[in-house]
Amino acid sequence: MSAPPRVCVIGAGSSGIATAKVLLERGIPFDCFELSDRIGGNWVWGNRNGVSAAYRSLHINTSRERMAFSDFPMPAELPDFPRHDQVAAYFDAYADHFGLREHITFRTGVQHVAPLPGGGFDVALSTGETRRYEAVCVANGHHWDPRWPEPAFPGADSTAIEQIHSHRYTDESQLVGKRVVVVGMGNSAMDIAVDASYHAAATHLSARRGAHIIPKYVFGRPYDQIAGSERIPGWIRWPLARLLLRSVTGRMTRYGLPAPDHKFAQAHPTMSSRVLDRLAHGAIHPKPNIARLDRSEVVFTDGSRATADLVVYCTGYRISFPFFDTGFLDPGEDNEVRLYQRVFHPRVPGLYFIGLVQPLGAIMPIAERQSELIADHLQGTYALPGRLAMLAEIAKHRQAVAKRYVAARRHTVQVDFDDYMRELSRERRRGAKRCAPESRAAMRAVSRTSA
Numbered sequence: 001m002s003a004p005p006r007v008c009v010i011g012a013g014s015s016g017i018a019t020a021k022v023l024l025e026r027g028i029p030f031d032c033f034e035l036s037d038r039i040g041g042n043w044v045w046g047n048r049n050g051v052s053a054a055y056r057s058l059h060i061n062t063s064r065e066r067m068a069f070s071d072f073p074m075p076a077e078l079p080d081f082p083r084h085d086q087v088a089a090y091f092d093a094y095a096d097h098f099g100l101r102e103h104i105t106f107r108t109g110v111q112h113v114a115p116l117p118g119g120g121f122d123v124a125l126s127t128g129e130t131r132r133y134e135a136v137c138v139a140n141g142h143h144w145d146p147r148w149p150e151p152a153f154p155g156a157d158s159t160a161i162e163q164i165h166s167h168r169y170t171d172e173s174q175l176v177g178k179r180v181v182v183v184g185m186g187n188s189a190m191d192i193a194v195d196a197s198y199h200a201a202a203t204h205l206s207a208r209r210g211a212h213i214i215p216k217y218v219f220g221r222p223y224d225q226i227a228g229s230e231r232i233p234g235w236i237r238w239p240l241a242r243l244l245l246r247s248v249t250g251r252m253t254r255y256g257l258p259a260p261d262h263k264f265a266q267a268h269p270t271m272s273s274r275v276l277d278r279l280a281h282g283a284i285h286p287k288p289n290i291a292r293l294d295r296s297e298v299v300f301t302d303g304s305r306a307t308a309d310l311v312v313y314c315t316g317y318r319i320s321f322p323f324f325d326t327g328f329l330d331p332g333e334d335n336e337v338r339l340y341q342r343v344f345h346p347r348v349p350g351l352y353f354i355g356l357v358q359p360l361g362a363i364m365p366i367a368e369r370q371s372e373l374i375a376d377h378l379q380g381t382y383a384l385p386g387r388l389a390m391l392a393e394i395a396k397h398r399q400a401v402a403k404r405y406v407a408a409r410r411h412t413v414q415v416d417f418d419d420y421m422r423e424l425s426r427e428r429r430r431g432a433k434r435c436a437p438e439s440r441a442a443m444r445a446v447s448r449t450s451a
């Protein structure tokens with residue numbers, strides 16, 4: 001067997017550490033580079049890397065049991081929906097338990113990745129050094145490059161109202177005593193509107209589209225533990241969940257919110273028990289989309305106005321790869337990246353992506369399973385299909401996403417957690433069959449040792 005390829009892992013957030021752990025376990029040599037002085041990425045509030053989107057009140061909205069890595073349960077004494085520092089501490093414990101730290105180079109950014117004509121990559125680091133690798137695993141996250149409203153609302157450049165993106169929101173001191181308009185109906189908007197409802201002088205929640213807001217508990221259990229299983233197909237899971245949620249929350253219009261223009265599970269889930277409470281208490285005023293910004297007033301599309309000191313745009317994030325040349329895999333305005341099985345670049349062998357999905361569920365177990373597939377590929381026990389078959393799968397997936405989800409830039413990397421997890425396992429078996437017989441024997445040996 002030839003020597004395993006040397007691998008570069010970009011980022012030591014939740015996805016990067018999953019990859020590092022699998023590569024280490026498989027004996028595949030790698031270097032992991034992390035911009036910050038610690039692991040945890042987005043889950044580290046005030047991360048010195050300067051790009052974490054975390055805020056003081058952040059709690060994960062996937063339950064403890066559903067977000068944990070498969071072989072490292074979250075401590076039972078943690079709450080069902082842990083706070084950011086508890087999640088970050090869990091990642092620290094994972095890195096320590098599996099001995100990952102010595103393989104991570106901290107305070108070192110990857111500045112440029114150049115695929116080489118004959119295969120492999122030159123990776124330029126912030127230290128000035130360039131290293132050559134046979135494979136690159138991209139785990140730089142996709143919730144750090146703020147997407148502002150496009151185009152900007154009329155008057156945005158001349159108003160006296162302060163405007164920030166949710167990415168710059170760190171704690172409630174930014175809201176105290178202000179009249180605040182929170183824009184968006186995603187999870188950032190819910191959390192920030194709730195914070196504002198306790199600390200601001202007035203809170204308006206502006207939605208251009210309604211959302212089915214999911215409470216964290218349904219019938220006394222974390223909502224994602226009801227019908228959340230790879231064994232339950234989507235056509236059973238979602239109608240069941242729809243029914244349960246409707247019976248728990250009732251119609252969104254009951255809270256003064258717009259009726260969603262789509263069915264439940266046709267958009268990335270918005271989860272918040274607290275926002276429904278605060279709306280019910282009259283502490284948050286629902287509003288339609290912004291029409292324009294005047295000097296000190298926000299004018300909404302229904303003609304109503306609100307005097308405001310601060311607008312917080314919770315309008316999501318762009319997928320960005322600052323280390324690739326412009327034009328190479330540029331997600332562009334469509335925010336789209338075309339990858340086989342959401343992991344493999346169909347034209348550049350050895351270029352892998354981990355966690356570049358937005359699941360209806362947690363990313364950590366997905367990152368782990370994607371990493372197993374990558375490790376199989378690096379060890380020759382998983383083979384990709386031909387390029388045409390890969391492009392066909394990508395096209396089919398894009399069609400399925402377009403059919404299933406509301407057309408929005410935030411849905412381009414959307415996957416159903418359980419269905420995608422099942423698909424990754426199936427793909428692993430399909431890829432093993434595509435391998436030569438001796439590689440299949442190696443695959444069986446790997447399965448036996450990891451069982």
Ligand SMILES: NC(=O)C1=CN([C@@H]2O[C@H](COP(=O)(O)OP(=O)(O)OC[C@H]3O[C@@H](n4cnc5c(N)ncnc54)[C@H](OP(=O)(O)O)[C@@H]3O)[C@@H](O)[C@H]2O)C=CC1
Pocket residue numbers: 058059060061062143148149150151166183184185186187188189191207208209268289314315316317358408409410
């Ligand atoms: N507690 C947790 O675990 C948290 C998790 N997150 C996660 O982070 C990710 C990012 O979430 P978030 O920051 O909320 O971003 P999202 O992309 O999920 O949501 C963006 C929201 O802004 C709206 N929007 C976008 N552009 C405009 C515009 N020009 N005018 C008006 N509205 C606009 C979108 O509407 P439309 O639907 O029409 O596009 C959508 O409601 C998600 O995966 C989320 O689940 C975020 C916060 C907390």
